[in-house]
Amino acid sequence: MANATATAGMVSPHVPGMHAGGRDMARLGMVRCWRRARRGKVMCAAPPSSVNGDVLMGNDVSKPRRLPRVVGMGSKLIGCGSAVPKFEISNDDMAEIVETSDEWISVRTGIHKRRVLTGEESVKGLAIEAGKKALEMAHVEPDEVDLVILCTSTPDDLFGTGAQVHTALGCKNAWAFDATAACSGFLVGLITATRFIKGGGYKNVLVIGADSLSRYVDWTDRGTCILFGDGAGAVLVQATAAEEDGFLGFDVHSDGQGYRHLNAKTSVGGTEEVIPSTNGSINFPPKKPAFSFIQMNGKEVFRFAVSSVPRSIVASLEEAGLTNSDIDWLLLHQANWRIIDAVATRLQIPSEKIISNLANYGNTSAASIPLALDEAVRGGKVKGGDIIAASGFGAGLTWGSAIMRWQ
Numbered sequence: 001m002a003n004a005t006a007t008a009g010m011v012s013p014h015v016p017g018m019h020a021g022g023r024d025m026a027r028l029g030m031v032r033c034w035r036r037a038r039r040g041k042v043m044c045a046a047p048p049s050s051v052n053g054d055v056l057m058g059n060d061v062s063k064p065r066r067l068p069r070v071v072g073m074g075s076k077l078i079g080c081g082s083a084v085p086k087f088e089i090s091n092d093d094m095a096e097i098v099e100t101s102d103e104w105i106s107v108r109t110g111i112h113k114r115r116v117l118t119g120e121e122s123v124k125g126l127a128i129e130a131g132k133k134a135l136e137m138a139h140v141e142p143d144e145v146d147l148v149i150l151c152t153s154t155p156d157d158l159f160g161t162g163a164q165v166h167t168a169l170g171c172k173n174a175w176a177f178d179a180t181a182a183c184s185g186f187l188v189g190l191i192t193a194t195r196f197i198k199g200g201g202y203k204n205v206l207v208i209g210a211d212s213l214s215r216y217v218d219w220t221d222r223g224t225c226i227l228f229g230d231g232a233g234a235v236l237v238q239a240t241a242a243e244e245d246g247f248l249g250f251d252v253h254s255d256g257q258g259y260r261h262l263n264a265k266t267s268v269g270g271t272e273e274v275i276p277s278t279n280g281s282i283n284f285p286p287k288k289p290a291f292s293f294i295q296m297n298g299k300e301v302f303r304f305a306v307s308s309v310p311r312s313i314v315a316s317l318e319e320a321g322l323t324n325s326d327i328d329w330l331l332l333h334q335a336n337w338r339i340i341d342a343v344a345t346r347l348q349i350p351s352e353k354i355i356s357n358l359a360n361y362g363n364t365s366a367a368s369i370p371l372a373l374d375e376a377v378r379g380g381k382v383k384g385g386d387i388i389a390a391s392g393f394g395a396g397l398t399w400g401s402a403i404m405r406w407q
């Protein structure tokens with residue numbers, strides 16, 4: 001099993017979007033990487049003989065859960081961007097919509113205000129703006145992009161909005177798709193991007209997280225409507241030599257049992273009206289497709305997050321060959337300050353290493369991680385070479401983490 005997978009992974013990649021240096025990069029496709037130093041170099045070598053398929057497929061939990069990684073290409077994050085709607089709703093404004101107060105919301109969540117789409121604004125518009133800024137920072141032209149992944153659970157179109165975003169950005173040599181994993185969406189998109197680079201020979205992948213949960217919130221339910229805001233964030237992930245891989249480790253999970261704690265179900269409601277049949281055989285009532293409002297058991301989601309996220313980050317750190325003291329920045333999905341604080345405490349990460357802009361934007365779902373990253377990079381906090389531990393978690397349930405180096 002191990003050999004079969006490893007062999008498949010070591011085939012020199014086809015390089016559709018690879019421009020200069022493609023042959024060199026394909027040559028690097030034969031490297032196996034085991035441990036990575038804190039900054040800079042990847043340690044690449046033949047796998048230790050004790051690690052083989054039999055051990056890994058067994059129940060020895062002290063061993064890595066995945067097969068040894070065969071690195072085709074490395075990935076690095078070289079640009080970011082973000083966009084938020086103009087309309088802002090403060091906690092005091094919320095108190096005029098539902099029975100709540102600035103104090104309750106601030107103390108229980110850490111949120112002070114949020115932005116909400118209005119008028120002509122759209123998820124697509126925010127995604128385009130964020131993507132454009134990421135390309136500019138990365139100094140990558142739109143026609144150099146090979147793939148656009150739009151991470152969203154709230155596309156403007158049920159069939160997906162990614163293709164419209166990629167066309168509007170002028171990424172004429174790319175293809176695009178939407179990735180749906182709620183608040184884990186950006187992490188899922190990011191990991192997917194690195195897989196296309198590693199195994200598919202892609203060079204530039206634009207990952208955009210954009211969501212408008214305000215569209216699916218029951219604005220009479222004070223338990224949920226105070227939490228969410230709209231926004232978009234993007235990163236440009238670029239192929240690099242395996243030795244310079246900046247995507248150091250990751251860990252992802254899903255649990256359909258937990259679906260009951262957080263969802264926005266589709267409901268295809270019938271109408272009273274029945275279409276009279278023309279041939280007397282079928283009366284087929286027209287259906288009106290819709291989504292229900294977001295339903296959330298806040299306490300269960302809270303419990304799930306504070307237990308699952310630290311475990312996931314530890315697993316990613318192990319894969320990266322790092323420890324919590326190597327983390328420069330903890331960048332969690334911006335759901336609730338108490339969750340962020342609890343995770344940081346469990347991981348013994350001091351508060352000055354936490355990136356958070358939750359206070360200003362609330363929970364922006366798939367946008368929250370890249371939106372916070374963008375602010376931290378442009379604000380001069382995150383610098384080239386910094387190690388970031390990121391984690392997304394939310395509906396599905398889904399959760400995961402990644403350890404990565406900025407630039």
Ligand code: ACO
Nearest residue numbers: 100104108182183222223226298299301302335336394395
């Ligand atoms: N203002 C005032 N009172 C409120 C409000 C409000 N906005 N909301 C609830 N209350 C009341 C409740 O009615 C309840 O009153 P009672 O004691 O008289 O019955 C009391 O406050 C406590 O309510 P709880 O729901 O128990 O409050 P809790 O401390 O659990 O905080 C919260 C609620 C903030 C939602 C918290 O549970 C939470 O953040 N959970 C995690 C949510 C999350 O992270 N989601 C992320 C994923 S989102 C995604 O994937 C799409």
